[in-house]
Every structure is written in structure tokens, then in C-alpha cells.
Amino acid sequence: MRYSVIVPLYNAESTIKACIESVINQTYKDFELIIVDDGSTDKGGAFSDEYAKKFDNVKVFHVENGGAGKARNIGVSLSKGEYLLYLDSDDEWESSLLKNLEEYSSDVITFGYKIDYGQKIITKKIINESEELNVLNAIRIL
Incomplete structure (x- = not known):
């Protein structure tokens, strides 16, 4: 599993x-x-x-x-x-x-979010998919 x-x-x-x-x-x-x-x-x-x-x-x-x-x-x-x-x-x-x-294969995983209010959807990505997450970025994000 x-x-x-x-x-x-x-x-x-x-x-x-x-x-x-x-x-x-x-x-x-x-x-x-x-x-x-x-x-x-x-x-x-x-x-x-x-x-x-x-x-x-x-x-x-x-x-x-x-x-x-x-x-x-x-x-x-x-x-x-x-x-x-x-x-x-x-x-x-x-x-x-x-x-x-x-x-x-990641050491750190961050999640964005999407809030669906029916007629309005708010989306927030934590990082861009193409952005490499290194130690400094991880500290900035967290």
C-alpha cells in the first residue's frame, strides 16, 4: 500500500x-x-x-x-x-x-487551493509548476 x-x-x-x-x-x-x-x-x-x-x-x-x-x-x-x-x-x-x-520525487510537497463559491472561484497556487522548490523557497512559502 x-x-x-x-x-x-x-x-x-x-x-x-x-x-x-x-x-x-x-x-x-x-x-x-x-x-x-x-x-x-x-x-x-x-x-x-x-x-x-x-x-x-x-x-x-x-x-x-x-x-x-x-x-x-x-x-x-x-x-x-x-x-x-x-x-x-x-x-x-x-x-x-x-x-x-x-x-x-519531492522532499517537500505544498498544496494550493480552490474555493468554489458557485459563481465565483478563487484559486491560489503556492508555487508555479515550473518553479523549483529549494530550501530558501520552502522557507519563504512556509
Whole structure:
């Protein structure tokens, strides 16, 4: 297993489906998706269970509410991947994210973002794709 994607979940029924879909639709497939339901009182945990029934690489664990940090740590303890990635339950990935991680052998990885407000989309790249990330650039960016 190359990657373990850990998603802490708490009352995110309105966003968790899109989050999960963004991971299972990755073009690179050597990953597991670990969702730690942190005591949700909405349908987010049940929605996640449905994906776990359909996809062998999706695992859902239901735990007593302890906060996002504790949920992430539980996910880490259950992970089998060589590398760990975290994704919040209200965020989504582009379908090529894992493929791009595989193609570029990097010591440091930074992510930009895209916020979709419906009629307005705000995009921010951390660095240009052609810009080499060296130690000084990494310090400037971080």
C-alpha cells in the first residue's frame, strides 16, 4: 500500500460524499481511505459506511467523540500505507493528486487551493509548476 488517506469525520453529512468521491476517483489507485467517524450525530458516518461496503480500500471506524486530532491519530495507528495524507471531510482533491505525487520525487510537497463559491472561484497556487522548490523557497512559502 503506497498511501493512506486519513479523514476525520464529525457531522459533515453535507460534504463527506464529495470528499470520499474525490479520493476514490483518483487516477492513481494504490491507496487506502481511512475515515474515522468521531462520534457524528448526523448521517455522515452512515454515508461513509455505504462507501466502505462498495470499495475494499475504504475503511470506516466509529469512535467516541474526542476531537479531530485524536481521530487523525487513530487513523494513523490503523494505516498500512508507506505515506500518510490527511484530508478534512469538507475538502476535495483533484483526481490527479496522487498520480502527481508519484510522478515527482519531492522532499517537500505544498498544496494550493480552490474555493468554489458557485459563481465565483478563487484559486491560489503556492508555487508555479515550473518553479523549483529549494530550501530558501520552502522557507519563504512556509
